Amino acid sequence: MARIGVDVGGTNTDLVLECRKGVFYHKVPTTLKNQSIGVVEGVQGICRMAGIDTAEVEMIVHGTTTATNITIEHNGAECGMLTTEGFRDILHIGRHKRPYNFSLHFDVPWQSQPLVKRRNRIAIRERILPPSGDVSVPLDEDAVRAACALFRKRGVSSIVIGFMFAFLNDAHERRAREIVLEELPDAYVTLSSEVANVMREYERFSTAAMNCYVGPKTAFYLRDLESRLRGAGVASKLRIMQSNGGVSTVDACARRPIRILMSGPAGGVIGGASEGQMAGVPNIITVDIGGTSADISTIPGGTVKIMNPRDTYVSGHPVLTPMIDLVTIGAGGGSVAHIDAAGAFHVGPRSAGSEPGPACYGRGGVEPTVTDAQIVLGRLDPDMALGGDLRLDADLSYKAIEEKIARPLGMTVTEAALGIIRIINNNMALAIRSNSVARGIDPRDFSIMPFGGAGPLHGVALAEAMACKDVIVPVAPGITAAVGLLKTDLQYEHTEAVIVELGKAGPDRIARINAAVASLRDRVQDELDNDGIPRDQQRIAVVAECRYHGQGFELRAAMPEGAVTPDNIATIATSFHDRHKQDYGYSYPQAEVELITLRAIGSASVRRIEIPRIAPADGSGVDRALMFTRPTTFDDGTTRDTPRYDRTKLLAGDRVEGPAILHQHNATTLIPPGYVAETLDYGNTRIRAL
Structure with a gap:
């Protein structure tokens, strides 16, 4: 029976299929208006690629950014809240802590972008006493019904119920839910005692509010995806990756979508840890660079770390749910390079995404991106993107960088493109330091593992910036997060x-x-x-x-x-x-x-995907994988004729000296001068300085 891992990113949807015929990889553009459309098309496409019927698929494990995107774009549900009399403004007050102690101008996310507007937070007379959980003031059921009438009038159907000390006694919250569902049968209701049955009222209320904020849209997406898959003849189990690195059911995640706020990045960390085991490298710094963002995690001794609850913030709001320890920044292939009003040169965090995408996509995008810079420098071949399936226009890349960056700053186009790459690499290096050096971890004892569609183009530069010992490139870098979905429990x-x-x-x-x-x-x-x-x-x-x-x-x-x-x-x-x-x-x-x-x-435990070993080198030399040679500009500013190799034709033990570029369908690996890439047993690659 076949299993599929599907990871939806901001630009592309990545798929891996394991079946009786072997392991297959596939990548399709993300359909941003409704991600489920792209997922279904990708599932059908990878089944055709493998020559199997969709009915053979036993399980699909899905990593999704739906809930995350809602928090980033601030387009969640209009929520109402029932809370204890006298505590209506807990969500506004928070911990009364300044986000930036020494700044006079800062944003307070829980106030500027509230999960529940103040007018929709209704105080209810009731009281539970600590530490015993005894009822001091009974629940005012009439007040709950009156609040429901107000919510009905305002069109609010996503209701948070958070009472003081409900973690000691949840009787009032449960009774309030019964009343709400009597008055508003279609309401999406969250109890603070069910999603965060712990003390600290602000964090507990914020977690429940976030669940209601992202819940309706996330639940609709998950159930719509399940329905579309059934309609496409896929009757398999659908499982969803959670923020803690485990998978769960559609029903459980629809009820508690806070569990999947970091669903997408979690698969990458699990996949990176597994790739480290395959390469025999226990200390790994994973850098998952997609089209929109870069997700960074430190894995010491092969152990994936869970974040401390005090650090689990999503879009500035505390969320008490277990999450893999990672840092996410706006740095990807689609990150837009721009000059601000003061004349400073920036790259990201805004991304061109897949629609319209980088200028080279020819879909109407006119702003230069990291991908455009890679093309101008000759590191990406316009006719080889996604194995030639995605045709790129180098002239549009050149034009965008010239008009938006080079000419205003008095640079050549090549200098501007190198500047884009250096800035994005520096941004990522700072994020890596925050997840390693700032936590007492010495990067010199670690290998950088770059993946995602854009990752292997930046691997060596990041290893140099962090003084890491080497670079480990996974078997299928652009699909590693999807592979991780089939390696978790x-x-x-x-x-x-x-x-x-x-x-x-x-x-x-x-x-x-x-x-x-x-x-x-x-x-x-x-x-x-x-x-x-x-x-x-x-x-x-x-x-x-x-x-x-x-x-x-x-x-x-x-x-x-x-x-x-x-x-x-x-x-x-x-x-x-x-x-x-x-x-x-x-x-x-x-x-x-x-x-x-x-x-x-x-x-x-579930059955883990098994990546097959590749054949050992047969003495024929790496020229069997040589494709062609083209000029390429490197970080030192020199331009050299650089051979391109088909990475899938390299055998275990083959060594390719830089300058060189390794091509495969889902990613491109850059080997600068002075480095050598060695193919390992499973087709993964170690890059070291000569």
């Missing part, structure tokens, strides 16, 4: 707030911890059961999120095997001390440790 997570000082926990508090663990395990197990996963294939782990008494945020600590007892509860605190020292370089072993949240992570 099914995964669900649930949390419960359990606030306990571990050093003072008596029998009743220990019993509370064990009861919460049992409840969380049951909830995760139910989701895995509903997905048809046999019990013997289910893996459920519970972690404790702890902090020092009075500390602002938590770190994850290991739970003891089996039930928590007075004899083993200290192991949680010991694990926390160790983690704190690992992350911050110090710990306080004598200080009191608080358990704040328990998190259950349920997963089930």
Whole structure:
């Protein structure tokens, strides 16, 4: 049976198919008005390429940017909110923290782009008391119904319900939802206690509001895609990549789309980690450069890192959901080069996307982009893009750079094109430093792994900027994120707030911890059961999120095997001390440790895509892969006649000395002078200085 991974980017939709005939790769333009159209066309196209019927497809795993794009473009649903009387402005006040401490002019995203407008935040009389969760003031059900009448009048049908201390007792939130659905049967409703059952009211309310903001459109997209696939004769299971690197069902992601805000980039990190294993390189810095953005992640020792909850912001709003640790910047092949009003030279973050696309696409775009600069420098061959399927116009690239950059700045067109490349490389190097050096990681111990359609053109320059030891180019760079979708597991997570000082926990508090663990395990197990996963294939782990008494945020600590007892509860605190020292370089072993949240992570392994080894070098030499030679300009400003090689014809052990360019359908790899590219066992490539 066949499986397909589909990653939708801002410019292209990438697909990988594994079936009885082998592994196939495909790339089609993203249909921005409705991404599902491009996905279905891509699925049909790759099945034709492999010579199989769409009915043979057993599973499709999809990485999507739909939810992310909604937050970037600020075009989510008009939301209403029911919240506790006296706390209507929590979403506006936030943490009362300045985003930039030393700036007099800054934007406050949660105020300038609110997820719920103030007039749609309705205060309801009710009160739950901490720390017991006892009801102090009953829910005013008439006020809930009156709020629904107001929402109906205003045409608001996406409703957030966030009450104070609902993480201790969610009875009021659940009852309010029942009333809302009685009054507004078609409403999209989110409870804060279901999406972020943890303390901190601002972050909990913001997470619930974000879920409602992106929910209706995301749910429509996912279900529309499922319907279109059925209409195209694809009856396979559809799974969605989550921000934490696991996959989930359409129904689960439609109800909680905050789980997939980083769906697209997550697949790239998983794919990069897998490619590192294939190359025998444990320390990897992945740089996924597409048409619109660059996603950067550091993978030490082959382990994908999960971001600390204090850092999980999306478009300036805190979102308490597990996310792979990565940095995203507006740097891609479609990034637009421009001169601002003060005469400064910029590249990005705005992108030309796929419509109209770079000037060379000939679709009406007139602004110069990174892709246009690569063409002017001879690093991209206009007649070889996507293996010749996409014809580019070099004259339009030259014209755009000359008119918009070179002439205004008094440069030659070549100098302007080199300037575009240097600026975009510098932007990416700064982002890499923020995800490595700024966190105590020495890039000299790491390999740069560039992928995405544009990645391998920048790999060596980024490795030089970061002093990395070498460059590892994946087997199919332009499709690596899609490959990562077929290398991940099914995964669900649930949390419960359990606030306990571990050093003072008596029998009743220990019993509370064990009861919460049992409840969380049951909830995760139910989701895995509903997905048809046999019990013997289910893996459920519970972690404790702890902090020092009075500390602002938590770190994850290991739970003891089996039930928590007075004899083993200290192991949680010991694990926390160790983690704190690992992350911050110090710990306080004598200080009191608080358990704040328990998190259950349920997963089930799926069959991983198997990339076949390629044949070893046979002594015939690399000329078997030689295509032609053309002039190419490199970062030092020199222009040299540079041979082009068909990368798919290189064998394991072949060495290609620079200057050279390796061509394949989904990406182009640049090997500057003074470097050599060695083909590895699976067709991946290591580039090192001579």
